[in-house]
Amino acid sequence: MHRVTATSIPATMRALQQTSLNGPQDLRLITDAPVPTPGPGEVLIRVTAAGVNYCDIYQAGGTFGGGPQPPYLAGIEGVGEVTAIGEGVTGLEPGSHVIGVGYGAFAEYMVLSAAGAVPVPAGWADEQALGLVVNWPTALAALRPLGGVTAGQTVLIHAAAGGTGQAAVKMAKHYGATVIATASPGKHEVVRALGADHVIDSRGTDIASEVLRLTGGAGADLVLESVGGATLDASLAAAKRVTGRVVVSGLAGGEAAITNWELVFKHQIHVIGLNIGTLTQFAPQIFGEVMGELSGLLAAGVLGPAHPTVYDLANGPKALAELEARATVGKLALLP
Numbered sequence: 001m002h003r004v005t006a007t008s009i010p011a012t013m014r015a016l017q018q019t020s021l022n023g024p025q026d027l028r029l030i031t032d033a034p035v036p037t038p039g040p041g042e043v044l045i046r047v048t049a050a051g052v053n054y055c056d057i058y059q060a061g062g063t064f065g066g067g068p069q070p071p072y073l074a075g076i077e078g079v080g081e082v083t084a085i086g087e088g089v090t091g092l093e094p095g096s097h098v099i100g101v102g103y104g105a106f107a108e109y110m111v112l113s114a115a116g117a118v119p120v121p122a123g124w125a126d127e128q129a130l131g132l133v134v135n136w137p138t139a140l141a142a143l144r145p146l147g148g149v150t151a152g153q154t155v156l157i158h159a160a161a162g163g164t165g166q167a168a169v170k171m172a173k174h175y176g177a178t179v180i181a182t183a184s185p186g187k188h189e190v191v192r193a194l195g196a197d198h199v200i201d202s203r204g205t206d207i208a209s210e211v212l213r214l215t216g217g218a219g220a221d222l223v224l225e226s227v228g229g230a231t232l233d234a235s236l237a238a239a240k241r242v243t244g245r246v247v248v249s250g251l252a253g254g255e256a257a258i259t260n261w262e263l264v265f266k267h268q269i270h271v272i273g274l275n276i277g278t279l280t281q282f283a284p285q286i287f288g289e290v291m292g293e294l295s296g297l298l299a300a301g302v303l304g305p306a307h308p309t310v311y312d313l314a315n316g317p318k319a320l321a322e323l324e325a326r327a328t329v330g331k332l333a334l335l336p
């Protein structure tokens with residue numbers, strides 16, 4: 001049983017369906033996807049915007065651990081208007097606007113867990129809240145509870161012009177850190193405007209040597225490592241010996257290995273894995289603290305409404321291809 005608004009809910013909808021694990025080029029627009037029904041503790045939202053995240057690319061390529069099997073409706077981050085309420089849901093009414101994480105966000109409707117749905121901040125358009133439940137908590141968790149950043153420390157932030165990286169730069173500066181950012185050359189001005197102290201080329205430079213030079217040979221206290229591939233080794237080499245932390249949250253540049261030999265004889269540093277979904281599930285108290293701290297940062301104006309680059313739902317494959325090709329700056333959104 002669920003209550004509905006006056007707006008009638010159709011039986012089928014437009015959605016992007018991933019049909020293989022060969023990447024986002026096999027994302028197809030379908031027009032007859034069944035509109036899901038909210039179960040106990042869930043709400044149905046009419047999606048007004050879906051956030052594009054790098055994990056959509058991992059899922060489409062089959063590298064996301066425990067990810068969905070095709071055919072599946074793609075997209076994990078949706079914002080919109082609550083249109084139906086599942087059994088036992090309290091505190092959310094039809095008509096309220098919320099953002100959350102679930103399955104099948106690249107669609108006209110999706111189901112969210114009511115407990116995990118976050119109200120769109122007052123005065124913000126729905127799409128301006130994109131980032132609030134994925135990118136921003138990830139950046140904050142990497143910086144604070146996991147990375148332990150404090151004022152005066154140096155933080156190396158990769159992909160600093162991206163959806164997650166931009167928030168990380170703003171927050172790291174707010175906490176009083178010196179920020180060394182990496183980005184493709186065409187994105188450096190964006191990163192400087194966010195307050196980064198130094199911006200280095202993510203494509204050409206010897207990143208580790210440059211960080212060591214900028215820190216007088218000491219290395220960075222904290223590295224937000226979201227790139228992987230050859231960059232992982234540069235990140236390990238750029239971290240301060242003994243006390244430096246490298247928070248590993250992504251592998252846009254591919255998988256890379258760390259050996260016990262390296263940790264004993266080459267990179268005597270702390271390596272910390274981060275997956276925001278796992279953190280939410282296994283450390284709800286830490287996640288709650290992160291979300292509480294985020295509210296404070298929003299109230300203080302450290303983080304403000306996002307201005308995502310928008311694409312029509314049908315152009316989802318193009319949006320994901322551009323993200324994968326490193327051609328984007330900031331957050332991307334699909335409008336159904």
Ligand SMILES: NC(=O)c1ccc[n+]([C@@H]2O[C@H](COP(=O)([O-])OP(=O)(O)OC[C@H]3O[C@@H](n4cnc5c(N)ncnc54)[C@H](OP(=O)(O)O)[C@@H]3O)[C@@H](O)[C@H]2O)c1
Pocket residue numbers: 052053054055134135138159160161162163164165182183184187202203226227229248249250251252253254274275276277323324325326327328329330331
């Ligand atoms: N673990 C988690 O829970 C979690 C949650 C959110 C995000 N993340 C991770 O954070 C990272 C950023 O995610 P996002 O969604 O905000 O994406 P994004 O930063 O907006 O886009 C990815 C950026 O990564 C950089 N990059 C460097 N090497 C790359 C390569 N070989 N291939 C592709 N991109 C490369 C590119 O920036 P430049 O060209 O400027 O270098 C690119 O624009 C991803 O690795 C993602 O997996 C993890």
